[in-house]
Amino acid sequence: MSDLLGISLLILFGALFAMSEIAIAAARKIKLRVMADEGSKNANAVLKLQEQPGGFFAMIQIALNAIAILGGIIGEQTLTPYTSELVSLVYTGDLAGQISFLLSFLIITSLFILFADLLPKRIAMIMPETVALRVVNLMNWLTLALTPFVILFNGISNIVLRIFKLPTQREEIVTTEDIVAVMEAGAQDGSLQQQEYRLIGNVFELEARTLPTVMTTRESIVFFDVNEDSERICSKILAHPHNQFLVCDGQLDKLVGTIESKVILKQILETGKAHLNPDILTKEVVYLPETLTLSEALNAFKSASTQFAVVVNEYALIVGVVTIKDLMSCFMGDLVQFDGEEQIVKRDANSWLVDGATPIVDLMKLLEIDEFPDESQYETTAGFIIYMMKRIPKRADFVTHAGYKFEAVDIDGIRVDQLLITRLLDETLIDPKPQHQTDANT
Template sequence: MIVELLTILGLICLNGVLALSEMAIVSARPARLKPMEAKSRGAAAALRLAEHPGRFLSTVQIGITLVGILSGALSGATLGSRLTQLLVARGVDPEWAGNIGVGGVVVAITYVSLIVGELVPKQLALRNPEGLAIAVAPAMTVLSKVAAPVVWVLDRSGKVLLWLLGQRGDSASRVTEEEVHTILAEAHEGGVLEDEEREMMKGVMRLSDRSAKALMTPRRDVEMLDLAMTGPEAVAAMRRIGRPRVPVENRETGEVLGIVTLSDAFNAVSRREALDIRALMQEVPVVSDRADALDVLEILRTAPHSMALVYDEYGHFEGIITSGDVLEAITGAVAANDDDEPAMVTREDGSLLVAGWMPADEFCDRLDLPRDMAGDYDTVAGLVLHQMRRLPGLGEGFTAHGHRFEVLDLDGLRIDKVLVTAV
């Protein structure tokens, strides 16, 4: 009887190993296994098994089915009959003894099988999927080769049934943006990422979704030199603007022709030469307002002054983009054109005072709001316009997604401040 008990326990443990292997290899992340592929045969084997899940799952299922059949046969035919005989010898009615013997053995074996053969191994696999996948992959590879003929039949049969159910394409394991955000949140909670690192990674992901129009400093906020300025007027304007690169505009045509750098102007003044804007003016790249942010970034990397002019499809100047604008998009909107104006301020009552220029995608991420609230607009001011379908008056607002939006300040026809309160 002891030998039979040990045999059944061994089969249950074998079932646990198979269940652990299945869960570990299915749950293991390829991104973590690939860096170890060159140094670890187990990692390479785990990746190969994960590439063909149908074959691997068929192999595991064959093993689990055989173990279950053997365990059932031994428990019912041997242990059940022995327990029945033991009960009869103790004076129990033979009919009751048979029911109790077989039923008791089945219940006990089922309980142990669930705990030792399924639940505990799978929980262990979920806690360390990559490490256990590397450990069990070589043995599972050998098992799959031994059971190859049966695995082939089962794999083909499964694909035929999937084809009949309308699943006629290979399933592609794609990582969604939501999954990446979840991984970042888990890494942050686990102490792997600092607050600033997490926000920067989220900013990089937002950057790929933005256009040049969403990154640029709009024309109304760009201070420029007039091509017709005299030397003293240009020097005074550059002192007032205080920027290392200043665009030059032809006021007669409204066209922005290029830039003048502060270093070139300083060199001319230090040599006591008359400041000639036309002579000092340099060309900079021109991009479309609908260009992708990553394309703009590549242009800025090759541009000598890390600046580009933004034009719309009608040839109108819309604004400028610098490397600082790209950096702000990654690190988050910290200040507006005025260094003293923050993008978002939390007030004492918990409400938020939001600048109209704050990027809409960053605002929606911070408040966990759907990004389509802003439609095709790029700022919080545009979000309000999209929701209200008109230019609101001072004090007007709306309620959406559990928040109340109220316009607190207008700068002419521009929404300057919005009060956001949780409902």
């Protein structure tokens, strides 16, 4: 009975150490930090153990190997007499001793695998933080008790790691990919609402997208000439009811200042006419380089305390204008509808009419395309088809990519105004050698 009790204790201690090893290693730092901030001392202890795991794992391996050796010795001596009696009931030949030994070995090994290894590790993987918090103090005490052995074996393992130029400690860096993976898991599990998931995803895109993907481009800018008469000023405001306008001297790149439409409205109400006197213009214009990311642009707006900025290129030419509303529409995505013409119009289940200025990142999300060829070479849908064809496309020119056909349907001079994107349900329906086809996959 004492031997059977010894085996039971060895299995119990083996389960404890196996469970502790997995739980400490698998416990999530993000969750532990939350518990630590709420005042959990054990969570702090687990975090410290994860930062310096060498001594802990050395102690675990010493304990597990000692238990395995003792289990083999005691188990064989304890079970062999019983297995011999069982074997003798059916066989009494020369191999009876070997069969009894093999049977006792299989029994003791199965017990240790099932109850000292498999089940404890599965429990620890299911709830690692709960188990880690319960065993961390005991593991620290045992590590301290076995300090001489821990120092010896941990020191030897560190020397081996340094010889092979491997790190001796784990660097825990939470990357964007880690956060996205957690969000996806939360969205699939239901703990994170779909709109929350999309909103957080849009936040990460602020650092990846640049101003040209959201700005009003140069050819679409409506501006006043400083010498324009009242009638033309009023007609422009009626046709393009913006909040703020650029005021230039003859051409767009000779910027004089900006003016708000409410200032012009006040003039009309007071005098009956609109005029662009220099004293009513805002001379302090915020300029932003076109290379800024949306995140950097938000910081620039915050510092300048303005909601309107002019985007310039490296040659100091105006390439567009951008507002806080433009940045917010990118950030909020389709969660909030802003006034204005939609860039993507769904025609049916397999086709979309897309503005040429639509950012390629918006198209990737809509069509669930992982990547486009040489994405760094262009930013818009029009830029994609121009890059792939190596020329300005003509009407009905198209390229195919990732199971979709991108066809130019509206060309204004050298500008690609609109494209028709169609999902290719059956590629055999397309003429294999159309006059203007370019395959993006080639």
